[in-house]
């Protein structure tokens with residue numbers, strides 16, 4: 235009996251050596267994480283700019 239694992243995300247069969255998700259989903263996950271990091275950076279810098287502006291208004 236051969237055993238295979240399934241991708242936790244899309245349910246496709248995983249190749250040996252792949253983790254819990256397939257390469258495709260791993261790539262998607264990575265891009266999502268990247269986007270989130272960029273978004274967080276944008277929010278942080280926006281807050282920073284607003285703080286600077288509030289600071290200069292005093």
Ligand SMILES: [Zn+2]
Pocket residue numbers: 241242243244245246255256257258259260
């Ligand atoms: Zn997948």
